[in-house]
Amino acid sequence: MSISVTVNDSTNTATITIVGSFDFSLFNEFRDAYINLDKTHNHYIIDMSMVEYLDSAALGMLLSMRNTIESESSITLAGANDFIKNILMISRFDKRFGIQ
Template sequence: MSVESEVSLDGTKLMITVKGRFDFGSHQAFRDAYERFYKVPELYVVDLKDTTYMDSSALGMLLLLRDHAGGDNAEVQVINSNPDVRKILAISNFDKLFDIS
C-alpha cells in the first residue's frame, strides 16, 4: 500500500494516487496526502488505477476528503477505478457524491 500526492504548479489541483490495498492501514497516509497543503486546491483527484482492494474504511476516508474539500461545494473526482472498486463505489451510491470516471 502506498499513497502519493502531487499538487499542480499553480496549486489548484491535487492528485492523490492510491496503490495496492485501500483500507484502514492507509488512513494516516491518505489524510496526510491532502492535509499537509497550506493552500486548499480547487480540485481533488483520487486516482485508483493501481488500487487492488477497497473496504468500508476507504469509503469513509473519501468522505473525510470530501468534507475537507468543502462538502457539497467540493470538486472531488475519483478516476481509473477497476471494475471491482467501481462496483463498491456504485453500491455505496458514491456516484451521487463524487465525479467518478
C-alpha cells in the same frame, strides 16, 4: 501500499495516487495527503488505477475527505477497476464524487 501527492498549480488540482490495498492501514497517510497541502485546491483527483482492494474503511476515509475540504472543491475518483467502480456505485458515491 503507498500514497503519493502531485500538485498542478496551473490547474489548481491535487492528485492523490493510491497503490495497493486501500484500507484502514492507510488512514493517517491518506488524511495527511490532503490536510497537509499548502493550500486548498479547486479539484482533487483520487487516482485509483493501482488500487487492488478497497474496504469499508476506505469508503469512510473518502467521505471524511469530502466533509473536510471546502464544499466548492470537487473530488474525482479516477481509474478504478470495474469491481471497485461497482462498489462505489452501489454505495452511491456517484452522488458525492465524480467517478471516471
